[in-house]
Amino acid sequence: MSAGVESPKNTASRVLFGLHVSTLGWNAALARAEALALSQREPATIAFFGEKRLVRSLFRLDRRFIPKRQLLLPAGGALLHRMLKLVWRTQPVEAAFSPVGFVSALLTYFAQPRRIGLIGDDKGRLETLCMHFTRHTPWHEFVAIAPGANPSGRLDLLIVDADAGDQIEKRLEGADIGLVILAGRGLRRLARPLPITGRPQSSISKPSLA
Numbered sequence: 001m002s003a004g005v006e007s008p009k010n011t012a013s014r015v016l017f018g019l020h021v022s023t024l025g026w027n028a029a030l031a032r033a034e035a036l037a038l039s040q041r042e043p044a045t046i047a048f049f050g051e052k053r054l055v056r057s058l059f060r061l062d063r064r065f066i067p068k069r070q071l072l073l074p075a076g077g078a079l080l081h082r083m084l085k086l087v088w089r090t091q092p093v094e095a096a097f098s099p100v101g102f103v104s105a106l107l108t109y110f111a112q113p114r115r116i117g118l119i120g121d122d123k124g125r126l127e128t129l130c131m132h133f134t135r136h137t138p139w140h141e142f143v144a145i146a147p148g149a150n151p152s153g154r155l156d157l158l159i160v161d162a163d164a165g166d167q168i169e170k171r172l173e174g175a176d177i178g179l180v181i182l183a184g185r186g187l188r189r190l191a192r193p194l195p196i197t198g199r200p201q202s203s204i205s206k207p208s209l210a
Contacts (some may be wrong), residue, residue, distance in 0.1 A: 002022075003177075007096060011058060012024055013027075013072075013084055013158075016049075019049065019072060019150035020072060021049050021072050021073075022071055022072055022073050022074065023095075024073075024095065025095050026105070029071075029073060029095070029097065029102070030105060030106055031109075033046060033071070033102075033106050033109075034106070034109060034110060035177060036071070036178065036179045037110075037114070037157050037178040037179035038156065038178055039178055042177075043158075043172070043175075043178065043179065044070070044178075044179050044180070044199035045070045045071070045178050045179075045180045045181075045182060046070070046071045046072075046073060046179065046180070046181045046182065047070060047071075047072055047073070047181075047182040048072075048074075048075045048097060048098070048099055048102075048182070048183075048184070048186065049072050049073065049074050050074050050075035050076070055098065056066070056072045056151060061068040063170055068100075073095075073097040073102065074095065074096060074097065075096060075097055075098055075116075076098060077098075086178065098176055098186060099181070099184065099186025099187055100186060100187060100190060101187065102181075103133075103181060103183060103187070104166055106141060106157075106181075107133060107136060107137040108136070108137060109136070110124040110140065110156075110157075110198075112159050113139045113141065114140050114141070114156040114157060115139055115140070115141045115143065115153070115154060115155055116140050116141065116142050116143070116155065116156065116157045116158070117142075117143045117144075117145050117155040117157070117158045117159070117177075118130060118133075118135070118142065118143070118144050118145065118158075118159045118161055119145040119151065119158060119159070119160055119161065119162075119168065119171065119172075120160065120162040120168075120183045120206060121147050121162050122161075122162075122191075123141075123144070123146060123147055124149070125161060125191040126144035126145070127144050128158075128190075128191045128192050129144075129161060129187060129190055130142040130143075130144045131177065132190050132191075143155070145171075149171075149177065150171045151172065151175040151176075152175075153173070153176065154176045154177075154180045155175070155176065155177045155178070156177075156179070157176045157177075157178060157179050157180075157181065157182050158172070158175075158179070158180045158181070159183055159187075160180060160181065160183060160184075161183055161185075161187055161191075162184070162185075163184055163185070167195065
């Protein structure tokens with residue numbers, strides 16, 4: 001793997017209120033995420049710069065948890081869009097990423113089977129998300145990590161379905177992970193109970209719970 005994929009900060013970005021916000025388009029961002037997931041180095045992190053984080057950055061409240069190897073993707077929202085156009089009027093950022101859209105696209109982008117974990121504080125939500133993503137990309141292995149448990153074994157990708165607090169951070173220490181995506185509460189609509197269709201579900205296995 002080339003040296004150019006070792007740190008997310010090597011990619012195109014601009015500084016906004018002290019944070020390096022990515023200017024990558026969709027294709028480049030997905031390719032970058034795949035390279036990070038397959039890296040054997042210290043885990044990299046992808047987070048989303050939305051309106052909540054914008055407000056926190058304005059008041060310098062968003063400095064506690066900023067990993068060294070973080071790719072910060074701009075999210076949607078009218079306020080954020082106007083702010084980016086105002087600050088970067090000569091080269092506006094056109095791409096907007098949401099946790100739902102980016103995670104779903106990235107799972108499809110992974111052509112080869114990968115082991116993917118989901119971690120959070122709600123066991124039912126994690127299992128529902130695993131079922132949803134298994135239907136979406138059945139060639140991957142999805143593992144729901146029980147609240148209070150730590151990841152085990154190699155995970156190419158770990159999706160954090162919660163705000164990244166001290167407890168989550170401690171559970172990730174020393175784990176063998178390629179890429180961590182901090183989805184926050186952005187996957188909530190995917191965690192709604194699946195409708196009962198009356199069709200047999202034997203082809204979809206129940207996700208494992210680590």
